[in-house]
Amino acid sequence: MAHDHHPTGIKRWLFTTNHKDIxxxxxxxxxxxxxxGGLLALGIRLELFQPGLQFWDPxxxxxLTTLHGLIMVFGAVMPAFVGLANWLVPMQIGxxxxxxxxxxxxxxxxxxxxxxxxxxxxxxxxxPDGPPNxxxxxxxxxxxxxxxxxxxxxxxxxxxxxxxSIMGAINVIVTVINMRAPGMTLMKMPMxxxxxxxxxxxxxxxxxxxxxxxxxxxxxxxxxxxxxxxAGGGDPVMFQHIFWFFGHPEVYIMILPAFGIxxxxxxxxxxxxxxxxxxxxxxxASIAFLSFIVWAHHMFTVGMPVAGELYFMIAxxxxxxxxxxxxxxxxxxxxxxxxxxxTPMLFALAFVVLFTLGGVSGVMLAMTPVxxxxxxxxxxxxxxxxxxxxxxxxxxxxxxxxxxxxxxxNMYNEFxxxxxxxxxxxxxxxxxxxxxxxxxxxxQRRVPDYxxxxxxxxxxxxxxxxMLGFGxxxxxxxxxxxxxxxxxxxxxxxxxxxxxxxxxHLPSPAPYHSFEKAPEVK
Amino acid sequence: MKPMSENKNTSVLKKALGIxxxxxxxxxxxxxxxxxxxxxxGINGKVxxxxxxxxxxxxxxxxxxTVELITNINRGxxxxxxxxxxxxxVHPGELNEVMFFARNFSKQTITGxxxxxxxxxxxxxxxxxxxxFCFDQQTLKPGExxxxxxxxxxxxxxxxxxHTVTMSYVLFNATSKESESVAAN
Numbered sequence: 001m002a003h004d005h006h007p008t009g010i011k012r013w014l015f016t017t018n019h020k021d022i023x024x025x026x027x028x029x030x031x032x033x034x035x036x037g038g039l040l041a042l043g044i045r046l047e048l049f050q051p052g053l054q055f056w057d058p059x060x061x062x063x064l065t066t067l068h069g070l071i072m073v074f075g076a077v078m079p080a081f082v083g084l085a086n087w088l089v090p091m092q093i094g095x096x097x098x099x100x101x102x103x104x105x106x107x108x109x110x111x112x113x114x115x116x117x118x119x120x121x122x123x124x125x126x127x128p129d130g131p132p133n134x135x136x137x138x139x140x141x142x143x144x145x146x147x148x149x150x151x152x153x154x155x156x157x158x159x160x161x162x163x164x165s166i167m168g169a170i171n172v173i174v175t176v177i178n179m180r181a182p183g184m185t186l187m188k189m190p191m192x193x194x195x196x197x198x199x200x201x202x203x204x205x206x207x208x209x210x211x212x213x214x215x216x217x218x219x220x221x222x223x224x225x226x227x228x229x230x231a232g233g234g235d236p237v238m239f240q241h242i243f244w245f246f247g248h249p250e251v252y253i254m255i256l257p258a259f260g261i262x263x264x265x266x267x268x269x270x271x272x273x274x275x276x277x278x279x280x281x282x283x284x285a286s287i288a289f290l291s292f293i294v295w296a297h298h299m300f301t302v303g304m305p306v307a308g309e310l311y312f313m314i315a316x317x318x319x320x321x322x323x324x325x326x327x328x329x330x331x332x333x334x335x336x337x338x339x340x341x342x343t344p345m346l347f348a349l350a351f352v353v354l355f356t357l358g359g360v361s362g363v364m365l366a367m368t369p370v371x372x373x374x375x376x377x378x379x380x381x382x383x384x385x386x387x388x389x390x391x392x393x394x395x396x397x398x399x400x401x402x403x404x405x406x407x408x409x410n411m412y413n414e415f416x417x418x419x420x421x422x423x424x425x426x427x428x429x430x431x432x433x434x435x436x437x438x439x440x441x442x443x444q445r446r447v448p449d450y451x452x453x454x455x456x457x458x459x460x461x462x463x464x465x466x467m468l469g470f471g472x473x474x475x476x477x478x479x480x481x482x483x484x485x486x487x488x489x490x491x492x493x494x495x496x497x498x499x500x501x502x503x504x505h506l507p508s509p510a511p512y513h514s515f516e517k518a519p520e521v522k
Numbered sequence: 523m524k525p526m527s528e529n530k531n532t533s534v535l536k537k538a539l540g541i542x543x544x545x546x547x548x549x550x551x552x553x554x555x556x557x558x559x560x561x562x563x564g565i566n567g568k569v570x571x572x573x574x575x576x577x578x579x580x581x582x583x584x585x586x587x588t589v590e591l592i593t594n595i596n597r598g599x600x601x602x603x604x605x606x607x608x609x610x611x612v613h614p615g616e617l618n619e620v621m622f623f624a625r626n627f628s629k630q631t632i633t634g635x636x637x638x639x640x641x642x643x644x645x646x647x648x649x650x651x652x653x654x655f656c657f658d659q660q661t662l663k664p665g666e667x668x669x670x671x672x673x674x675x676x677x678x679x680x681x682x683x684x685h686t687v688t689m690s691y692v693l694f695n696a697t698s699k700e701s702e703s704v705a706a707n
Contacts, residue, residue, distance in 0.1 A: 100535065170539070170542075173538050174531050208543075208549055209548070209549040211549070212549025216550075216553075227553060230596070232694075238552070238553065242552055
């Protein structure tokens with residue numbers, strides 16, 4: 001394109017207000033965080049390869065689990081989705097850019113500082129008592145009265161991440177509400193835009209609650225308040241209520257955009273339109289609504305009246321209904337389609353199957369009486385890793401493969417893409433499937449040592465984890481190879497069955513400035 | 523960009539920021555809401571600390587309730603705090619007295635405040651105290667000790683399925699945080 005002029009070098013990236021540049025930075029940032037979080041996970045699996053203590057002292061082991069969780073949630077999954085939103089939302093609704101481009105730049109550039117604050121805690125010269133060690137849920141009083149000095153850096157880091165997420169979410173909301181191309185009514189919006197719009201509302205509603213919780217922690221630690229300190233009339237259980245009021249919608253923030261991604265990829269490779277578009281939209285909205293009223297199912301063992309247990313159990317199980325609608329629709333989309341199995345489709349199929357598995361163990365966990373056995377065991381770890389790794393992360397990987405030719409103009413290496421898929425799906429199951437069994441047999445999470453009887457399961461998990469972790473380097477290579485030229489030029493449509501403005505109205509690669517004149521949507 | 527769309531953007535932006543602001547207020551409003559909710563429903567064993575008068579009710583000799591007493595010291599409270607009996611059998615409606623003992627073994631004058639809790643939470647509505655050291659604070663000089671009576675009766679309307687009522691007291695150091703703890707309650 002003729003008017004592709006922009007600053008070059010470092011200034012392009014520092015000062016850019018272009019949604020594609022910012023999307024690219026978000027995606028690379030989250031990939032780096034994914035590798036760092038993965039290294040921490042390998043540290044955990046290394047220690048758990050054998051019973052007994054081999055590598056880390058127990059306190060540092062706790063720090064590993066804490067940082068792994070925080071970095072994967074706030075550093076890998078959430079920025080990856082914001083990056084995808086930046087790239088895709090304007091192109092999919094026919095807008096020239098995000099509505100608030102300078103805020104967009106700001107919301108990205110906060111993140112490196114936030115994670116520097118968090119990762120500084122790993123420097124022993126600065127923090128002799130170690131990084132945060134209270135788990136990613138940072139329950140009081142572990143994080144208030146007993147938290148190490150680095151907790152304060154963690155608090156400010158979380159504040160910055162929250163501000164960044166809120167700004168990113170507001171940007172999506174304003175863009176989607178104001179900048180849709182003429183003719184694109186709400187019920188004509190692509191599913192990814194819909195799921196992100198709903199995610200953005202979840203974000204602006206719960207991130208302030210998280211900010212409130214860490215602010216209360218901060219004042220409890222340093223300014224003499226007693227929000228969570230029983231000695232001053234506070235209540236540590238209240239921390240858990242506030243945290244999970246944020247935390248449960250948060251887990252849907254980490255999955256809804258992946259639902260949207262699957263709703264693009266499965267129709268494309270089945271060469272059929274998405275089955276039940278309207279029901280998909282309503283199901284997403286109901287999941288988002290339900291996510292606000294089920295938080296205490298994380299707290300059954302804290303103790304609550306039977307009426308409360310019943311309510312939270314039933315409300316939680318109801319979430320399976322709209323989720324089931326979505327899974328049904330994906331399967332129905334494939335029904336009698338002429339399916340081909342390119343890498344994005346493989347990852348999307350694995351997403352549907354393995355996310356469902358994670359969903360089913362979620363329904364098991366929702367049952368109060370059995371939760372009292374499962375709580376804080378590896379069964380829970382298996383559950384949420386099945387919804388996060390083959391769910392959120394496979395969803396993101398599928399999206400990257402699917403839109404990469406549109407972004408770079410080049411086809412990625414399909415052969416290595418398939419190797420990456422098969423390697424990942426085998427490794428992910430070796431890693432997380434045995435955790436169901438060790439958890440049911442009573443192995444507790446967040447403990448560096450375990451009973452001899454769990455050794456077999458843990459060795460499997462550790463071998464799988466190392467395979468899974470190093471397997472992602474294949475992905476890194478495929479990305480770099482594709483950016484450098486890959487397997488030749490991609491067509492404008494990229495995929496035979498691809499629908500949506502980004503495929504039908506834009507060339508590959510998508511020009512630096514797209515849709516300066518809004519397209520007409522029929 | 524045209525000023526029209528900029529105005530439209532600002533208006534949506536303001537609404538979104540409004541939601542963020544409201545949710546921030548809500549996060550902090552959860553603190554008093556939580557306390558009120560727990561006190562009204564009796565969930566969490568939070569007890570409304572108030573003195574009640576012994577109403578001459580009929581003593582239900584046919585029922586026996588086991589009352590367990592638990593005392594705890596909060597971290598950093600240099601007192602000894604115990605009860606003379608850990609467990610007693612009572613009939614609903616009769617007035618009972620138990621004795622608690624506290625001693626300050628530190629070298630400072632310290633004010634203590636006991637915070638009561640009842641399990642099961644439901645029972646807290648049927649437990650009436652006519653006298654309790656938890657109604658006010660105790661100040662003890664170094665080495666000083668005190669015997670503290672607690673009188674209570676259980677309402678005969680106590681639900682049938684409750685056979686054991688556990689009363690727990692945690693003693694907090696209220697010397698430096700006196701004004702705060704009153705405010706928080």
